[in-house]
Amino acid sequence: MATIRARKKADGTVSYTVQIRLKNKGVIVYQECQTFARKQAAQAWAKRRETELAEPGAIERANRKGHTVREMIDRYLVDGAKVRPLGKTKKATLLAIAASHFGEVVDSAINSQILVDYALWRMSPEGGAVQPQTAGNDLAHLGSVLSVARPAWGYEVEPHAMSDARTVLKKLGYNMKSRERDRRPAMDELNKLLKHFFEMQKRRPSSINMPKVLAFALFSTRRQEEITRIRWADLDEERQAVKVRDMKNPGQKIGNDVWCHLPDEAWAIVHSMPRECDEIFPYNSDSISAAWTRACQFLEIEDLHFHDLRHEGVSRLFEMDWDIPRVASVSGHRDWNSLRRYTHLRGRGDCYEGWTWLGKIISSQVTLGARSHGVLG
Structure with a gap:
């Protein structure tokens, strides 16, 4: 069963941690937890995970250690540099994502909800209070990694997670596209x-x-x-x-x-x-x-x-x-x-x-x- 606990942070915002524990004859056979900035996202994730874990063989697959976003980014940077060095901005953005809490998320846990939650966190004071366009750039660079993680390296990444997350953010009213720059030197x-x-x-x-x-x-x-x-x-x-x-x-x-x-x-x-x-x-x-x-x-x-x-x-x-x-x-x-x-x-x-x-x-x-x-x- 899943339990959701609310925790008030120092800046006054509230986060919601979902904990799932499954027992067999009184012995814990599986547990995991995820933290979200929105209660709705936490409830949606808990419901989805409970449904997934009820399927045959799901617990065995879930106990697989998995690969973190940080590991994916590290591999992407190494493999990409063999062909051509990444741009300075893209590399800096990916390293920042890897160093954040999102860098510890495992591949099997990446879905549209957790990507939306990350974008909202980036736009919050705790995540840097960035503009939607900057959060959109984060997702774009992260999308480059996720697009090759499954077909090239066999990581368990939901294929439509990024596109679904962008659709959700657009429906919520966030313009994630970069603003066109019109600056010319005088x-x-x-x-x-x-x-x-x-x-x-x-x-x-x-x-x-x-x-x-x-x-x-x-x-x-x-x-x-x-x-x-x-x-x-x-x-x-x-x-x-x-x-x-x-x-x-x-x-x-x-x-x-x-x-x-x-x-x-x-x-x-x-x-x-x-x-x-x-x-x-x-x-x-x-x-x-x-x-x-x-x-x-x-x-x-x-x-x-x-x-x-x-x-x-x-x-x-x-x-x-x-x-x-x-x-x-x-x-x-x-x-x-x-x-x-x-x-x-x-x-x-x-x-x-x-x-x-x-x-x-x-x-x-x-x-x-x-x-x-x-x-x-």
Whole structure:
């Protein structure tokens, strides 16, 4: 039989712990417990588990030790890294999930109710009081793990648990989709950043040449990770194009190599780099991210991401009256709906025409130092 006990926490919220104990001739043959933020979820889980455990052979299966979410995530991180390193945000999110109480949930216990309860916990003060979109991102990254845990590793994960949980959360009124970002850098912000980065170059000539990286990201619309993967062998001199390896795509990431046109400004920046390494920009992506974050904090520039340069580059091309196929030939987008998310127009014309920084960026010297023998930060 199942018993439900309510416990008041320090922050005033109440949690509900379900305990199930089954006896045979006075001897406990099985017991388990789960804690929920909502009483309804606790009651639903207790009812479902009692029904499941009444089936023949259910107790034997339930006594199987099982695999925890933390173990699944650890395996996913190891297996995924063999093909290609996971993105920084996704990896950090999965590690946080593994370190939470949800990381101790075993595979056979994962269902829509417990996933809904986890999302609600994340949105509660105890779980970090995150926005629904952040909780949605947690579920999306966790879903990547669960989608391979059953077919690849034989773990007992309910196949429709994640999709059912999302349906429930939507019915409850939570918008779990990420908000479309429309931030573009102001010209004054770019002036501050470039001045700062050029000063850093004077002090440390062998540091990452952030002026070239910044300008190339803007004019090429390339993502941060893509920039550091581009090789000299990936250039097509006749077509003024570059092969972008493993371009980010929801349906295909590995082996999704796409040829993208480089506008004249990006093409000139590429050919201003020394041919001392296989990579055109032989820098570490995480080091670029750190340099960008430090600069924005120092200059007190709020809420400006490196990825916003891609928004700026795409929007600029449309403001120059480029049509959709021509812009897509630069950005690499396959459909208008995806491209639309990067389009936030401010006016007409090229606001970078006669940009005084461009000549200085192209003519600036690059000192690779130890990078000539390998990619460093």
